[in-house]
Amino acid sequence: MRATIIHAPGDIRVENAPEPKIVAPTDAVIRTVATCVCGSDLWSYRGINPVTEPQPIGHEYVGIVEEVGSDVSNVKPGQFVIGSFIASDNTCPVCRAGYHTSCRHRDFPNGCQAEYVRIPLADGTLVALPEPPAEELIPSLLTLSDVMGTGWYAAKAAEVRPGSTAVVVGDGAVGLCGVIAAKELGAERIIAMSRHAPRQTLALEFGATDVVTERGEEGVARVKELTNGIGADSVLECVGTQQSMHQALQSTRPGGTVGFVGMPHGVQIDGQELFFSHVGLRGGPAPVRAYLPDLIDRVLSGRINSGKVFDLTLPLDEAAEGYKAMDERRAIKALLRP
């Protein structure tokens, strides 16, 4: 099969690789219908996360079940499935509390930018659609594997409630999905921090009511102006740098909450500053499995169209161009079709 391999920072190749097999009786192997490049893949592409040897890459997928292990009963060959970027058993106490990405038996599907992929803990990880979806829904369904679920978690962690004001820091695909989530969860005012015209347009289409182009202290001041001088109820931090976290915390009103889903790189939070801010903080890898049934409904019913974050679609064999376009910010997010 064809599979995407990262050899070194900046060096993405699509190569022939052996097809994955069932290893554990809880595994499934799926034939990938669509996959994509994640902002977090760029951490490796940019050499911020080390790449010491060639390795398969990609963790977002929708596909058709090809084969299941002997212990798998929730999905069967031929079904169209979506699964989380982290595999979970969906039964342990942590999963039952809704935090599947901290599942006590979690495992990591990897190499999903490929024609076939092995999914561990298939019963707990995959959700099957009642029937194969219309072609035009595939991009939106694919976002549920990570990016849309991550935006959703950002909004939930930031405690977005009906009538509230939300700020979204970061105009990447996750931030844009965060705008959708804030809107769906009832935020009345949604302030998107963005200085890129196409992303501003998409943010407004997704439900943003205001766009703030300033960053840092100026961005914070602008948010304060828009929020009665006190800051927003909820802030979705979708970047993961010290600067973006600082901006998020400063933009939140006392008693408000920051949901942070940008994987923190070198972020330190001063305890005393957080104390006197009265701001609540919750982050982490999004437990997208918890949201799949609800979000699938929202996609199938046409309520949300998160697939619009894909502004570049390429054949799998051109994965390298997808990385390059995202790295150079020519594309928001690249969808790959095997």
Place this chain on the structure above:
Amino acid sequence: MRATIIHAPGDIRVENAPEPKIVAPTDAVIRTVATCVCGSDLWSYRGINPVTEPQPIGHEYVGIVEEVGSDVSNVKPGQFVIGSFIASDNTCPVCRAGYHTSCRHRDFPNGCQAEYVRIPLADGTLVALPEPPAEELIPSLLTLSDVMGTGWYAAKAAEVRPGSTAVVVGDGAVGLCGVIAAKELGAERIIAMSRHAPRQTLALEFGATDVVTERGEEGVARVKELTNGIGADSVLECVGTQQSMHQALQSTRPGGTVGFVGMPHGVQIDGQELFFSHVGLRGGPAPVRAYLPDLIDRVLSGRINSGKVFDLTLPLDEAAEGYKAMDERRAIKALLRP
């Protein structure tokens, strides 16, 4: 009048001082019925917070209104009142959101370890009792000015819910009040971290179901043993050191929450560690004003007896001994009677 002055670390004196006057039309002057020494006063007493010149000290009080400014209408001379350690207008958007200690006009009653004290923003800060309370309720009512309200906020910030498991880190007066709060908010299991027999006894009396004497990694391991291997739903951090914060975060299950009310001294939180923990975090100076009506009811009805945290009662003139006893951990908390 007699007033407590801190001259330098370790140097507490009760001296003659001029009686406070109404300065702003929103002020009240009260005659103190009881006051006390706070764990946070010890930061100055121990020289951890600098003391550069002699200053009045103390911020907890109950008393009789002596005089009010021309704009004060909610309280009147002769009434028995309780107020927050931070003055607030109770009307700004931040107060309305329940975070009075970040009130946009907040002010600081100071020098409350004295016979009389000026309370700014009296209408927003003070709550009058319908009639003077029975003498034996005064200690518990006094705790509502700070320590009991702070324990309450710790439990609220940690999202203690009916049936949940709570851990309380810190066996000072705030931690012990945190046990009361966790119990009142319906926690089913309350684990008090304490290695001091009299405090353990009080924690158990207040509703703790388990006492853990180990600290650090061993303490965390013990909590995990008691919580199905995953940690507690809610952890109340009532100390404020790097070690106690680390212990609190490590003791919380993924998706659980730490409420931190120990003023952080030198605490740094690593963003990536917090991210992967899935633990939520909220702290700050407790908005005790928000809780006064409810907590007054609980004291007057005898539901809670938080005054038991005072294991030393002294005449105001012996304030220095109160500080010394608390500093040496001979006393949990010292009540001072003018």
